[in-house]
Amino acid sequence: MNIFDIIGPVMIGPSSSHTAGACRLGGVVCKMADGDPVVEATIRLSGSFARTYRGHGTDRAILAGIMGYHSDSVEIRDAFHIAQERGLRYLFVPEDIPDAHPNTARITYTCRSGKSGIVEGASIGGGNIRITGIDGMEVSFTGENNTLLILHRDTPGVIASVTNLMYWHYSELNIGNFRLSRKERGGEALMTIELDELPPEELITDLKKLENVHNALLIRAV
Amino acid sequence: MLTYDTIRGLVEQAARENKKISEICLQDQAQQLEREPEDLFRQMDESFQVMVDSVQSGKKEGLHSTSGLTGGEGKKMADYADRGGSVMGDFMARATARALSVSNCNAAMGKIVATPTAGSCGILPGCLVSLYEDRTIDRRDIVLSIFTAGAFGIVIAQHASIAGAQGGCQAECGSASGMAAAAVVEAMGGTPQMCANALGMAIVNQMGLVCDPVAGLVEIPCVKRNASGTAIALCSADMALAGIDLKIPVDECIGAMKAVGDSMSPSLKETAGGGLAATETGRLLREKVFGKQ
Structure with missing residues (x-):
């Protein structure tokens, strides 16, 4: 507070x-x-x-x-x-x-x-x-932190590609919370990633380019 | 870093550094938020400007709330104050008029600063805009004093509550009034201990106040409670500045407010189930706004 x-x-x-x-x-x-x-x-x-x-x-x-x-x-x-x-x-x-x-x-x-x-x-x-x-997917975030929503296909390697991108190219960002929800195996899934920092716009552009990522959005903290 | 654990801790820290409470708070918040102190001060100054503006927008001719239940109280009181001869004296009459206006502005979907909540948003402006416009206290000192109000508010929020739904009106208007009293004392040149005493007196003088809004709307009795909260804040500030001490230490007063809030019936905590909301007229007004339910 x-x-x-x-x-x-x-x-x-x-x-x-x-x-x-x-x-x-x-x-x-x-x-x-x-x-x-x-x-x-x-x-x-x-x-x-x-x-x-x-x-x-x-x-x-x-x-x-x-x-x-x-x-x-x-x-x-x-x-x-x-x-x-x-x-x-x-x-x-x-x-x-x-x-x-x-x-x-x-x-x-x-x-x-x-x-x-x-x-x-x-x-x-x-x-x-x-x-x-x-x-229709269960999520839980408050918007008190900068929150990334990444809509993707539920398939091996997507989470790694997202976190690797952040690790190698946006190393100043720290993940405070991570949650994955999906409707069914192999279907649509949603990553909710809360960050301690405000990420640059380029991160969103880069995330959208990743394979199996359908969309990426940033909900800024209050 | 400050922990905002007790009011006493803040007063002692300020005394050790020979600074105002607002100064140690500003310094600390700049560190915690990783921003420049001047940048935080500028943001607070902008918030103060919103308070100044909300006094004006709330007393516009013909302004009323979305529900139509309230409107014009601030204007009436301001006109009355301008005519002179108020029982309370010009300063108090104008201060309460400002509190009513800001509360009117809020109910009419105008822009306000929630201090600490929207329901109690008239009390800080009622006190501080009055010091600024009628007592010509330096704007910088007033804006700085809001950091003292905020620091005390953090302690209250952590140890009791600032939400009517949790602690009743004492938690909203009581907290706002205490925060405003402390800010006034500081802006008037009082010591950190006097600020703490003023906070305690304002809280004590509103302890037990229930949250019973008619139709669940932030209007009846909220608009008028902002006026009385302002009067209590100014009275408490004057008592503290006069050197009157608080018999029960302020942190214990905050603890007592929490205990009173906990023992309050849920019907008296913003559920519109008791108090004024449950009166015959209160229920009729509810029907008038929302229809039969």
Whole structure:
């Protein structure tokens, strides 16, 4: 915990969990879309999110996040309008997700290119989030650290090629946490790598070039 | 490196180095975050500017919250203060007006600094923007004093809580008020021990306060609790500066606040199940905003 966790964040009100954290959840979708504009989003809200989202502007905050705005962007207030202008169709469905954290959102999205995906996560207080699912795969990261998401084919040698690349060419980076999830053997798999440092953009470019790596993304720390 | 384990530890360290608490905190945070002290100071100055701006945006004519439950309280109080003759005196009336305005700004989806939370975001600005605008204290001293507020806040967060859902309103507005009181004492030239005393007095004076927001929204009674939190902070700062001591050591006061929070019923911890939220009118207002559930 540092001084700016207590004096901060600078954010759009009214609630760090229901507004700022919600915006960050949407932001993960924006990252996953990776520059491809999201044209359709269905946002399932669970628990306290489902019951109080209107009064807290949770809906606008999630939309703003999907469109790439941050939790201190004044555009959050006008998110409905901006979404309409950008041709982003959205639907909010208040519906409890069993056993989920009280402030959970599951966002199903489609991009202009046709690419689609699902991000599920919870706003766990103070603007902090925990992402619990990506495209149906179980993950767990908070976004407190710089986090690499590497979507790849589940086949021998991929993890080694990723860590070797980091060891040989980005030796200043230290891995604080590593997790692998997959749907089935030999299918799609996802590496979640939390780093102590902010990696350079070139790392992402290099990772994407690796064999059997479908995509690589960086979710920056708060 | 500092551990932020106890308030007493911070006060003793400052005394050993013959420095302000904010100075040892700034130095330490620069080390921990591997950044230049001047860079951290600049970021804090930017946060202070957000506080100054949020006072103005919160009292705009016709501004109201997304739910429509609150709005205009800061403007009313500021107008009242401008007319003169407030019972509390001009300085206090204007300080509480600022706290209300910032809280209004928050409820209307404006930009604020969560200090330490969004629900209690009016208290530090209520105190510190008032020192800046009405007492013409040097901006540098005020911005520096926020590091003292933050250092004390870290200790509270580690040993008790700063979240209403965990410790009730005492944990949010109580902590904010204590942090603000300490910052005011430092900016007014008080000693590190006086800062600690002010923190303790503000916490003691809000101990037991429950978190009972109507409809679960950061509005009723949160907006007004930011005003009272500001008044308690300024009163505690003055008591500390007057040389009044704290009978129970401040770290024990923080421990007591934690114990009180732990023994509080869940219905009084941001669940909108008790207190004002459970009153007949509280429930009607909830229905008005969200419909029957």
